Amino acid sequence: MRNAGLLVQALRDPASLADPDWSGLIAAARAEQLLGSLAVRLEGMKLPAKIATILEAARRDSAHARTQALWEAEMARRALVPTGIPVILLKGTAFHAAGLDAHQGRSVGDLDILVPRERIEEAEAALIAAGWERIKSAEGYDDLYYRQWMHELPPLIHRDRDRMIDVHHTILPLTARPTPDAAALIADSVVLDGGLRVLLPADMIVHAAAHLLADGDLAGGLRNLWDIDRLLREFAADPGFWPTLVERARRHQLGNAVGRALRLASRLYGTPVDHAVAGRARWSDRLFAARLLARNGWGQERRKALRFAFYIRSHWLRMPPLMLARHLWTKARA
Amino acid sequence: MSDSEQDETGAGAVMPSRRTVLVLGAAAASTVVTIRPALAQTAGSVLNCEIPVPGPHAAGSYIGADGTPVAAGTPGAAPPLARPLSGEQARVLLRGSTPPGVNPQSAQAYANYIRRLQAGMSGFTCYASLQMPR
Amino acid sequence: MAAPRYIADPEDQVRIVALDGLSVIFHAPSGMTHIVAPPTPEILTALRKGPADAAELLRRLSAHYEIEGDDVAARLNELEAAGLVRRA
Amino acid sequence: MRNSLALQIGPVAFRVGSVWRAPIEALAGLYAGYPAPEDGICDFTVRLEPEKPWRRWLRPSVAIQGDYILPDAAPLPLGMGLLAAEMGMNLQMALGQKRYLLLHAASVEKDGRALILTGESGAGKSTFAALLGERGWRLMGDEFALLDLETGMLRAFPRAVSLKNGAIALMEREVIPTRFGPRLDGTPKGSIRHMRPDAAAIARMGEGARPALLLFPRFGAAEAVRPVGQAEIFMRLTQASTNYVALGAAGFDALTRLVSTIPSAAVDYPDTDTAIGLVDELWRQAA
DSSP, X not given: OOSTHHHHHHXXXXXXXXXXXXXXXXXXXXXXXXXXXXXXXXXXXXOOHHHHHHHHHHHHHHHHHHHHHHHHHXXXXXXXXXXXXXXXXXXXXXXXXXXXXXXXXXXXXXXXXXXXXXXXXXXXXXXXXXXXXXXXXSSSHXXXXXXXXXXXXXXXXXXXXXXXXXXXXXXXXTTSSSOOOHHHHHHTOEEOXXXXXXXXXXXXXXXXXXXXXXXXXXXXXXXXXXXXXHHHHHHTTSTTHXXXXXHHHHHTTOHHHHHHHHHHHHHHHOOOOOHHHHOOOOTHHHHHHHHHTOXXXXXXXXXXXXXXXXXXXXXXHHSOHHHHHHHHHHHHHO | OOHHHHHHHTHHHHTTOTTEEEEOOOTTOOOEEEOOOOOHHHHHTTOXXXXXXXXXXXXXXEEOTTSOEEOTTOTTOBOOOSSXXXXXXXXXXXXXXXXXXXXXXXXXXXXXXXXXXXXXXXXXXXXXXXXXXX | OOOOOEEEOOGGGEEEEEETTEEEEEETTTTEEEEEOTTXXXXXXXXXXXXXXXXXXXXXXXXXXXXXOOOHHHHHHHHHHXXXXXXX | OXXXXXXXXXXXXXXXXXXXXXXXXXXXXXXXXXXXXXXXXXXXXXXXXXXXXXXXXXXXXXXXXXXXXXXXXXXXXXXXXXXXXXXHHHHHHHHHOOSEEEEEXXXXXXXXXXXXXXOSTTSSHHHHHHHHHTTTOXXXXXXXXXXXXXXXXXXXXXXXXXXXXXXXXXXXXXXXXXXXXXXXXXXXXXXEEEEOOOHHHHHTTTOOBEEEEEEEEEETSOSEEEOOOHHHHHHHHHHTOSSTGGGHHHHHHHHHHHHHHSOEEXXXXXXXXXXXXXXXXXXXXXX
């Protein structure tokens, strides 16, 4: 297994697997944090006994991840909802809390929430009163950097539960060139039972595309793209979805990222997409796809030069060149 | 096994017996211990770990007596260690002794630094592996 | 300011097994296990009858037990931090 | 990867890959006679890779990689590649095992019933289990005990025994030389020598056993046997398990069932002969 193509095939079309390199498939799925999703996709199929037991254990693990994610959201709700601050769940926790198809088998690391920028300090204080603590030292470059340039607070960690929370006030760093309309993200969010909120479906896609393509080096991107596939398949049932997506992508200045994400989802996972929204294929799509697939059957990352190019790109996207130089200089001296 | 069955041997069974003394206790006396995920003893057999003091999140900082990173050069604070502590060195520090290669006057600060490590910080998994239930 | 009122999760969300004098609790909503001493199981049971503040809880417990000490607020804070009770 | 070996150990199959040949050769020698995984499918992958690209040739140093990794793990010199492979397999179990409740404990079997030995590292349970394995018991494992969540049975996981320091000479007197791996001096844990369990332990690795007695041995103190409360046992076993919390309700049910039914004791022993006498006595009482 020279790249993650087999993993993508297994997710896209499980019935097409014919005596694959199972050990390689499992290792690649673990490395891409997609074993839980694979277990969901292969459920009920006739499988070698060993694979069935590995996937059953993965489903148990997913159930635990879901419990933990929902519990962290609930504890944040107990801490924040009394303040009246609107609290919007992001990423994996939002999929779980809203019961979207994308939650199935989805692992969740930190709890990510979005709050209005003018109330972020208030939210931080309420979380600290409820047992979360600052993880990085409150002085020093990192903290200053976060507060000045990032779209989130320095992460907080809960002193008893050892789980992290990232409190965002928008979905991209302030230094990035697109400027999403954070006020619109919050104003049009959807309230769940209990008072927590999630983004509008179209905004969820915009955020997932921004996270995949405008804010990182695409490491672990197959999982993020799988989120997009699952979300699109579910949301597209609403006839008003595609026009809303176009409008929201434009409003958040992320039309390019959304178009690219749709083309990549369609290319790798066969996601049905509106081609008018996705736009015409570009030659560079192939590079993005190759980057996403740069993982072999031993779970190792391949294509070092390509990965490095995307790493440079991620910094370039985030920061103007002078600032990038200053950032790297400060990091190097530390 | 059903939950109702379990409850008969649990709290439910305690309820009706009047005149049982129930001590509500003082503020300081904790009555709840939560099981935390343990790398515990297991990790000892799993890894050969090290703890940078301080970790990259506070690179260059000195370590105050209470274990928190403070500005470089703070009087009375311990300088950063040039090499990460081995698991064995950390274990000795946590016992209150000074391992070879560590300035005895700084040992307490380093020990407190290790105790304050939390999940997600460099060295935490190593620290967790040194924890033993008493 | 009115005293805060607390509620506990329903019985089917909380498994309790007694182990010589102490109890171990599996709390399904959090997936967490707690080892607890009296009066914790008794408080959880009493709170299942409906929301109560500290004074009301003390009344409910007194109906069944001889009470020693009075720091029921400290116990409630502890249980709230562990997620076993929440404000109503 | 260029060099690799797949191993079946009890219910778990591992695949170890390495950029160097030596660690795989050492591993194959130590695990001679172990079966290959059924269908060739492995639960876990371990990779032995250079810490930095040039460390493949220049003062080679082995980083332990694989499905699950610990960010703080320090690399080992290539001469300790066998130890790195062993640690890598332990790490996969500690972080990745979600099918059985994993207890950091040694276990041995007689008449279909299992004796579980747990306690702090350095308490001597590994050596003690290895010794029992040469005295009429079947060694089920010296490091991890796997409790089946559904049946409550203990599964065998007979890895090579990791003997440390003084225990090496002790077992060298008991066991034929061909069952030992190379002696590794100057490891982070002192001297280490791995020992293959006897042929019966390997041949019967698929057989489970009913947990029958739980002991907390402590080497070096005057002979004593003390009762241990159930709540304390529960607490200690959760701390001796890396996956208890992750298993959720299934872990809780399995562990409370074990703790409330199994006889147990803490056992202090000044020497191994005393220990074997104590175990025989307690085992008779538990029967």
